[in-house]
Amino acid sequence: MIGFGEPERLTCSRAGCSETATSRIEWRNPKIHTADRVKVWLACDEHVDFLREFLAARDFPVAVVAIDDERTTA
DSSP states (O other): OTTOSSOOOOBOOSTTOOSBOOEEEEEOOTTTSOTTOOEEEEEOTTTHHHHHHHHHTTTOOEEEEEOOSOOOOO
């Protein structure tokens, strides 16, 4: 049922990785996204640098934010 049990585990966005995400990588492609459109990839400790560098190499604006363990529920 919705709203019962543990929250769903956040997993890394790197292909083939199933580790728990510890960071949010917020980015956008300025050629197709307006400044208010932000996309998010999740990253584990092992892949955060790889994913950030992948996006930065394409000159996308990128910000890495630690995931807070406390999540709010609606």
